[in-house]
Amino acid sequence: MFRPVIALLLTAGLCCGPPGSEAAQYRQLNDRPIIGILAQENLPKDPSPHGTSYIAASYVKYIESAGARVVPIRINRTDVEYVKLFNSINGLLLPGGDVNIETSQFTQTAKTFYKLAIKANDAGDYFPVWGTCQGFQQLSVLTANKNLLTHTDTEAVALPLSFTPVAQTSRLFRHFPKGLLHTLSQENITGNFHSWSLSMLNYSRNANLKRFYKVLSTNTDGKLEFISTMEAYRYPFYAVQWHPEKSPFEWINKPGMAHSASAVQTSFYTASFFVSEARKNQHRFSSKDEEEKALIYNYTPYFKSSDFYFVQNYYFD
Numbered sequence: 001m002f003r004p005v006i007a008l009l010l011t012a013g014l015c016c017g018p019p020g021s022e023a024a025q026y027r028q029l030n031d032r033p034i035i036g037i038l039a040q041e042n043l044p045k046d047p048s049p050h051g052t053s054y055i056a057a058s059y060v061k062y063i064e065s066a067g068a069r070v071v072p073i074r075i076n077r078t079d080v081e082y083v084k085l086f087n088s089i090n091g092l093l094l095p096g097g098d099v100n101i102e103t104s105q106f107t108q109t110a111k112t113f114y115k116l117a118i119k120a121n122d123a124g125d126y127f128p129v130w131g132t133c134q135g136f137q138q139l140s141v142l143t144a145n146k147n148l149l150t151h152t153d154t155e156a157v158a159l160p161l162s163f164t165p166v167a168q169t170s171r172l173f174r175h176f177p178k179g180l181l182h183t184l185s186q187e188n189i190t191g192n193f194h195s196w197s198l199s200m201l202n203y204s205r206n207a208n209l210k211r212f213y214k215v216l217s218t219n220t221d222g223k224l225e226f227i228s229t230m231e232a233y234r235y236p237f238y239a240v241q242w243h244p245e246k247s248p249f250e251w252i253n254k255p256g257m258a259h260s261a262s263a264v265q266t267s268f269y270t271a272s273f274f275v276s277e278a279r280k281n282q283h284r285f286s287s288k289d290e291e292e293k294a295l296i297y298n299y300t301p302y303f304k305s306s307d308f309y310f311v312q313n314y315y316f317d
Contacts, residue, residue, distance in 0.1 A: 055296075
């Protein structure tokens with residue numbers, strides 16, 4: 001539904017320049033950013049001889065499309081290893097998937113990096129975090145310190161975003177082209193593949209979430225209004241319940257998949273924004289050799305099927 005707020009978005013003088021151009025205030029930008037993407041346990045329906053955990057290749061391509069490189073963050077590593085890796089990368093992406101976001105190894109590792117990111121930002125070390133779908137849900141649980149998710153009928157559906165009034169001044173959306181914002185508010189181009197959501201009601205009842213995140217957009221499954229996009233007030237933390245990475249890089253023939261030019265453009269702008277945030281971070285590997293050994297290029301993406309949820313996966317032991 002077209003809300004009055006979109007008129008504000010279209011008349012607020014949004015810059016059509018590169019996303020994250022406010023980074024000019026930083027004395028030095030990192031033009032070689034590296035994003036860590038967290039691996040997770042294999043799907044029960046997808047046991048693999050290549051490893052026990054995976055990262056969907058679409059997330060890697062998504063980050064690379066915006067000019068950054070990727071390091072896989074493998075589960076079952078020590079805290080010492082995670083601290084060292086945190087101090088070597090410039091941002092964290094928590095991907096979508098299907099693990100238990102209270103007890104999984106994915107969750108335990110995400111919690112470690114979440115705490116490191118909070119501590120770093122509190123000390124003036126700008127470190128961005130992005131959560132997509134399961135990553136969104138994981139961030140909500142970590143911030144609220146409880147699981148407030150509610151079942152929704154959103155397992156395969158593309159929806160327009162219903163922007164809130166604060167979207168016009170958000171870091172994430174304020175540099176999007178006006179025409180793209182309009183399209184996002186009107187057309188079914190954000191793919192949803194989740195059965196659990198953070199409802200506006202549960203968000204509004206939880207002081208931790210309300211203090212931490214501002215709601216940028218919502219959606220509904222016809223019965224329940226849930227949050228589809230949010231960003232933190234004080235931290236460079238961003239979360240989308242929808243899937244910007246799927247439009248250019250995944251091809252399963254299911255409802256919810258959008259491959260229009262606007263959907264692909266949305267993918268580019270979200271990725272470019274997040275990478276622009278990572279450019280503000282100055283973490284470095286201790287040596288070129290150590291950096292090259294950590295990069296995703298050392299691993300082989302395995303072709304699954306165009307009829308599978310992920311066209312390609314990287315696997316890890």
